[in-house]
Amino acid sequence: MRVSVVAATFVVAGFVKGVTGMGLPTVAMGVLGTLMLPAQAAAILLLPSFVTNVWQLFAGPSVRALVKRLWLMMAGIVAGTVAAASFIAGGGGQWAVAGLGAALTLYAVAGLMAWRLSVPARHEHWLSPAIGALTGLVTGGTGVFVVPAVPYLQGLALKKEDLVQALGLSFTVSTIALAIGLAREHAFAVGDLGESLFAVVPALIGMGIGQRVRGSISPETFRRWFFICLLGLGIQLLARIFV
Incomplete structure (x- = not known):
């Protein structure tokens, strides 16, 4: 039963990522977090998240430039x-x-309200490490990489392709940092990779399907229902804290 639930979860999570370029860890943590402890869910998502985000990161030409621009943010993510x-x-x-519930709810509300930040270039040098550290704290506490x-x-006004790669970079670093943090707390070890490795295949299948149907789905409609589902989760x- 657990194997089928994990497989189905990662097919759906991969599909969302294939369509939107993000959402695999968020969907996986949201669904699996209702069935098991967040640390267990986070350990399962490590390899699917890493593989799909590395794929996304190296799908374009701007990796070196993005790393040079965003390295302070990445350092903050690792530390946090x-x-x-x-x-x-x-x-x-x-x-x-x-x-985890609060992070998903906040992200869903922000998405449904279509909140958009505008980050002036002159503030980027100090905002990047601060945002990175805050993202790291949320990641370490909940397993969710997306806020803030x-x-x-x-809000950095990146080109579409650069934004997709920047998200891939952020999520890849977050995944590695989460693995380090879980291992440091003895909540994850190399011997635990079996279930995470199993989840890679359904995640890639879902991502492939999502990329194929991306052009035939209304992005706004899909995003709206995506955020509604996240809000419910x-x-x-x-x-559950009141039950």
Whole structure:
């Protein structure tokens, strides 16, 4: 039963990523977080997230330029994630579930409200490490990589292709940092890679399907229903703390 649920979850999560360029860890954590502890869900998503994000990162020509521009943000992500990993690894208990629910709810509301940041270039040198560190704290506490990294990167006025690559870079670094943090807290070891490795195949299948149908789906309609589903998952996880 668990194997089929994990496989189905990653097909759906991969499909979302194939259509939108993001969302695999968010969907996977949201669904699996209703069935198991966030640390267990985070350990399963490590390899699918890494493989699909590396694929996305190197799908264009601007990797070196993006790394040079965003390295302070990436350093902040690593530091914040490793520092906060003890929370998702067990120290937070039920509050880690609530934190995951809050992160999903906030991200869904921001998406449904179409909030858009505008980041002046003169502030990027200090905002990047701050946003990175905050994203890392959220990642280490909940396993969700998107808040506030995605709104910030969208606010940098990058070209579409560069934005997709920048998201791939951010998510790849977040995945590696989360693996380091979980291993440091003894919540993840090399021997635990079996289930995560199994999840790579359905994630790639879903991502391939999503990329093929991307042009035939209305992006706005898809995004709206994506955020509505995330909102429902987030509220459900938040409600569990009161049950």
